[in-house]
Amino acid sequence: MLKNLCKRMFKKSIWVYHCNTGACNGCDIEILNILTPFYDVERFGIKLVASPRHADAMLISGAVTRPTLPLVKRAYEAIPNPKLVFAIGSCATGGGAWFDTYNVTGGVDKVLGVNYYIPGCPPRPEAILYGVALALGLVDKQAAPVELKQMEFPIDMYERNEAWEKRNVIYELLK
Amino acid sequence: MWLTSKIKQLLMVMKPGVVTLDYPNERPPVPANLRGQPVFDHQKCIGCGGCSDHCPSRCILVRDVCQELRVMLYDGSRCTYCGRCADICPEQAITMSNSFEIACDDKDDITTRMELFMMSCQRCGRCYEMEKTNAIDRINLKGFRYDNLEQRALIRKTSETFSTELLKESDNYQRPSKK
Numbered sequence: 001m002l003k004n005l006c007k008r009m010f011k012k013s014i015w016v017y018h019c020n021t022g023a024c025n026g027c028d029i030e031i032l033n034i035l036t037p038f039y040d041v042e043r044f045g046i047k048l049v050a051s052p053r054h055a056d057a058m059l060i061s062g063a064v065t066r067p068t069l070p071l072v073k074r075a076y077e078a079i080p081n082p083k084l085v086f087a088i089g090s091c092a093t094g095g096g097a098w099f100d101t102y103n104v105t106g107g108v109d110k111v112l113g114v115n116y117y118i119p120g121c122p123p124r125p126e127a128i129l130y131g132v133a134l135a136l137g138l139v140d141k142q143a144a145p146v147e148l149k150q151m152e153f154p155i156d157m158y159e160r161n162e163a164w165e166k167r168n169v170i171y172e173l174l175k
Numbered sequence: 176m177w178l179t180s181k182i183k184q185l186l187m188v189m190k191p192g193v194v195t196l197d198y199p200n201e202r203p204p205v206p207a208n209l210r211g212q213p214v215f216d217h218q219k220c221i222g223c224g225g226c227s228d229h230c231p232s233r234c235i236l237v238r239d240v241c242q243e244l245r246v247m248l249y250d251g252s253r254c255t256y257c258g259r260c261a262d263i264c265p266e267q268a269i270t271m272s273n274s275f276e277i278a279c280d281d282k283d284d285i286t287t288r289m290e291l292f293m294m295s296c297q298r299c300g301r302c303y304e305m306e307k308t309n310a311i312d313r314i315n316l317k318g319f320r321y322d323n324l325e326q327r328a329l330i331r332k333t334s335e336t337f338s339t340e341l342l343k344e345s346d347n348y349q350r351p352s353k354k
Contacts, residue, residue: 040195090232093282094253097232107252109282118278119285121255124209126198131278133199143277143284148217150292 010056010082011136013045017055017079021072021108023062026122027089031059033125034132041129044136052076057084057135060114063091063098064105076112084135085114088128093117210258210271215249215287219268222247222291226260226269235260242295251277251285 020028034041035048049055052075064072076085087108090096095106108114118131133139196203205211222245227235232255236248261269277285295301319329 038194038196039198043195090253090255094234094250095232096253096255099232099253116278116280117252117282117285119251119254120275120277121257124275126202127275127278129198130276134278134280138199139276141279141284142274143279145283145285146215146287147290148215148287149290150217150220 013047014056014084014136015047015049015054016057016059017049017052017075018059019052019061019072019075021060021062021068021092022065022104023089023091027061027092030122030125030128031061031088034128039125039129041132044132046132052078053080055079056082057086059086059088060092060108061088063095064108064111066103066105069105069111072108072111084116085112086116086118086131086135087114088118088131089123090119090121093119096121205273205275209273209275210256211273211275212251212256212271212277212285213249213254213258213260214270214272215247215289216268216270217289217291219266220247220289220291221266221268222293223265225263225265229259229263231255231257231259239293239301240290242300243293245291245293247289247291249287249289251287252282254285 018028018031033039052058056079058076058079060072076083085108087093091098092108092114095104098104099106105111116131116135118128120127123131130139134141222237224237224247227233227237227247232253234250234252234254236250238246238248240246256271258271261267261271279285322328322330
């Protein structure tokens, strides 16, 4: 019974630990934006806490740089289970423009398991809220992989032959 | 004293009322100049690869699968939405849409894959776009022609205005020799 209560309450009050792993402060400012009264994220019961030991979720911004890598791992291990990881911004999702640089591990997902990606550079406060709402199950996922194929032949011979056949229909009828 | 100031604060706060945006339920219109996810139009694309050259985060990958098929893969996970690809595209095949709600739990959800038919060069077998935009034809359009392909030696075919100096130069023009 207590377990069920905890499961239900986990959705209602996620405490969040914000971890900057070498970000340029753009994503961090947007994370602070969603705590302001306008985008009030506390109406979802989300609260920013100062210690990973108090937290249920981790907001990671920035591509994980080499000096911060062990610290990120330690902070992640300090969060008690069950835990969520949000990668916020392009740097955290895939490494951004620094994905192959010598001092960068190129994305959080190479270091620890990420549950939700919120791309953008920086993501709008609405986009971060959307990711949070996606995690809480309030909205459906909109992104889907796109595959596009050119279905026309590049050679105009094909079209020419087709046009000739169309013109030829009359002669076929006259026969 | 503090009580009056608190009352003042209360009055100040009561004037605007509740300002919180109830985001997932009410979605305000996005600003017109917002750069969201780039949208690719595969019918317009000529596969020149300019977008992949200019992408700061190298997230548009060009792969020549075979002689006449070029696959362009957009990996949105590290895209910074700078809009340079849309600026640089000669055919306006890339437009920056205003969709920013692209949070996902799988990185493959924000990728786009395009398969393009290409012409292939008779000499080297590489793909090139269907217009005359290879180097030799471009040089021709500018009024030069290659005198020596190996040494990249150009000579003028024509000049807009007749100049006697150019005529003199072309009269005693010597072909580049291998030294």
